Structures are given as C-alpha cells and as structure tokens.
Amino acid sequence: MFSLGHTRSAHRADHLLHTPDTFIRAAWAGMSRAVAIVHASPTIGAGFTQYTVELEADGYVPPASVQRFVYVLSGDVQMGTVTLGPGGYAYQPGGEDSALRSTSGARATVIEKPYVPLPGTDRSASDPSQSGGPSQSGAAAPAAFSGVEHAIASQPVLGNADLQVRSLVPADVVYDFAVNTLAYNPGASLPMVEVHVMEHGLLFLEGGGIYRLGDAWYPVTEGDFIYMAPWCPQWFGAIGKTPAKYLIYKDWNRAAL
Ligand code: UGY
Ligand code: MN
Numbered sequence: 001m002f003s004l005g006h007t008r009s010a011h012r013a014d015h016l017l018h019t020p021d022t023f024i025r026a027a028w029a030g031m032s033r034a035v036a037i038v039h040a041s042p043t044i045g046a047g048f049t050q051y052t053v054e055l056e057a058d059g060y061v062p063p064a065s066v067q068r069f070v071y072v073l074s075g076d077v078q079m080g081t082v083t084l085g086p087g088g089y090a091y092q093p094g095g096e097d098s099a100l101r102s103t104s105g106a107r108a109t110v111i112e113k114p115y116v117p118l119p120g121t122d123r124s125a126s127d128p129s130q131s132g133g134p135s136q137s138g139a140a141a142p143a144a145f146s147g148v149e150h151a152i153a154s155q156p157v158l159g160n161a162d163l164q165v166r167s168l169v170p171a172d173v174v175y176d177f178a179v180n181t182l183a184y185n186p187g188a189s190l191p192m193v194e195v196h197v198m199e200h201g202l203l204f205l206e207g208g209g210i211y212r213l214g215d216a217w218y219p220v221t222e223g224d225f226i227y228m229a230p231w232c233p234q235w236f237g238a239i240g241k242t243p244a245k246y247l248i249y250k251d252w253n254r255a256a257l
Contacts, residue, residue, distance in 0.1 A: 008218065014232040015213040016044060018225040025054065030062030034100075036110075040201050040227040047251060048113040048177070050201040050225070055102035066114045067091070067141050068098040069179055071149075071168070071247055073205075075106025080144055084108075087149040089168050089179070093141030109203050111249050115141035116176045119255070142174040149181060162188035169252075178252040181205070183245045184238035193235045198250040200228040207244030210237050 009022040018039050025035040033056040041049040053061055055075070070079055071089040079090045080097035092098035093115070100108070117140075147168065154164035162185040169175050184207070193212065208221035212235040213228065220226070220236075228234055238244035 008220075008224075010216070010218065011044075012214055012216070014229040016040065016225075016227040017211075017213065017218050017220070018227070020223045023052075031060065033057070033059040034061055034102075036061075039203075039225040044227060045229055046199060046201070046227060048111055048199075048201065048249065050109065050111050050203075050227075050249065052107060052109050052203075052225075053100065055100070055106045055108075057103065057105045059100075059102045059105065061100040061110075063096050063099045064092075064094050064112050066094050066112050067177075068094060069111040069169075069177075069249075070100060071109050071179070073107040073109060075108075076103050077106045077108050078102070079146075082146045084146065085148075088146070089149065090144070090146035091169070092144050097144065109247065111177070111179065111201060113177055113251075116254050118174060142172070145170055154183065157182070158191050160188065160191065163190070173253045176252065176254055178250050179247065180250075181245055181247050183243060184209070184236070185243055186238055186241050189237035190235050193233050195231055195233050197230050197256045198252065199230050200226070200232075200234070201249040202226040202228070203247045205245045205247055207238060207240050207242045209239045209244050212236070 007022050008019045010017045023037040025037055027035050034053055036051040036053045038051045040046045069091045072084045072086055074086055077084045078101040080092055082090050084090055149166060152166040154166045157163040157165050164183045166181045168179045204220055204222050204224045206222055211218050211220045214233055
C-alpha cells in the first residue's frame with residue numbers, strides 16, 4: 001500500500017534505524033548477478049561497512065581489500081574453500097579468498113573493516129610468516145575461520161537464562177572486532193541501558209520488540225538494521241510473543257586511545 005511518506009526508518013546523529021521499505025539496491029564494479037543494500041559505512045561515521053548482499057544463481061562479489069566477515073541468511077555462499085548455508089559464517093583477512101559466490105542464489109550480511117594491528121607486535125606485512133592477508137593499514141590481519149551459528153554453545157548474559165549470547169569470532173585478541181548473536185525469550189530485555197565507546201551494526205534475524213536508541217524508542221522487527229554510533233544509549237526489550245534474535249557487530253579487543 002502507498003505509504004503516504006511514512007516510514008519507521010530514522011537517521012539521527014548517533015543512530016540509524018534502516019527498515020526494509022527504504023532499502024535501495026545497487027551493484028558496484030566487479031559484482032555480477034548480485035546487488036547490495038549498504039546499511040552502514042564510513043559515510044555515516046562508522047569504522048566498518050555492513051551491507052546485505054542478494055546473489056542470484058552464479059552470483060559473484062569481488063574480493064575485499066580489508067577484512068571481510070559473512071553471515072548467510074538464506075541460500076548458499078562460497079567464500080575461500082568453504083560453502084556456507086543459512087546460519088553459516090566465515091571470515092577472511094582480505095584478498096583473493098574473500099570473494100563471494102553463490103551456486104543457487106543467496107542472501108547474506110557482510111561486514112568489512114580495515115584491520116587494526118595489535119600494539120607492540122611484529123604482525124606486519126613485511127613478515128610473511130604472520131601474514132593472513134592485506135589490510136588498509138598495511139599490517140597483516142589474522143587467519144581465516146568459519147563455522148555454523150547453531151554449533152556454538154550459547155551463554156547466558158549476566159546469569160539471565162532468557163538472554164543468550166553466541167560469539168561467532170574466536171576469543172583471541174588478534175581479532176579486532178566481535179560478531180555475536182543475542183537471543184531473547186519473550187519478555188526478556190537487556191539488563192541495563194548501555195552507553196559505551198564501541199559502535200554497533202545490528203541486523204534483526206527473528207522476532208522483534210522495542211529498541212531504545214538515544215532518547216527515542218522504536219518498534220523493531222525481523223529484517224531491520226540498526227547502526228549505533230559510539231556512546232549511543234541503547235536498550236532492547238523483546239515484547240513479542242515469540243523469541244527475538246539479532247546479529248550484532250562491535251569493534252573489540254583494542255584500547256580506546
Ligand atoms: O555487546 C553489546 O554491547 C550488546 N549487548 N549491545 C546491544 O545489544 N545493544
Ligand atoms: Mn552494546
């Protein structure tokens with residue numbers, strides 16, 4: 001139905017709610033049989049880029065020059081030597097193996113980020129034994145990994161069994177970001193309003209509820225994306241009758257100097 005100019009999407013100084021009715025699809029050089037919906041990038045002040053890619057059969061996304069993490073929403077995606085199905089994820093430090101292909105079509109969310117090397121280490125591009133791949137900073141990003149979300153043991157958040165977290169990036173300080181899923185039983189909520197230096201890219205995978213961002217409260221549901229800038233006050237309550245789940249990125253493991 002004609003929306004009479006209304007949308008739940010909102011762009012404020014410290015956050016973006018990006019709802020599917022406002023998504024614009026575009027391809028960039030090198031993509032074939034694929035389009036992307038860019039949700040966050042340095043143009044909004046983010047230190048990372050996140051987009052949803054929609055691949056047709058035999059679709060292709062060219063390699064990234066920075067770290068690339070992919071989480072499959074539907075269909076099949078190949079990255080490097082791995083083939084991923086729904087809930088599958090993979091990371092490449094950048095370079096040839098980070099290209100994405102689909103045999104029969106897919107939707108996936110992709111996060112890209114220039115690598116921030118560990119301080120005081122000699123993980124540099126001039127040390128090939130440490131080289132995981134290129135990054136914009138010139139230092140080598142860490143090794144590739146992949147997995148399936150449901151195979152990861154979930155942990156209660158601050159002892160609350162109704163709020164479970166799964167960490168998709170290995171617990172190793174060489175990685176400079178985290179990607180987690182947070183699963184809420186109906187009625188569960190974040191235990192506090194968070195205000196922190198890390199920024200977030202968030203994609204709603206299931207269910208919905210109310211998200212507080214800054215001084216606004218938004219109804220949110222599956223398919224919505226949220227960008228939260230550093231220091232954006234944030235809280236979520238899963239007020240629906242079904243569980244809610246989202247995938248959330250944050251910069252991680254680095255001092256805020
Ligand atoms: O990890 C986090 O900061 C997470 N709890 N934030 C959020 O869900 N908005
Ligand atoms: Mn947070």
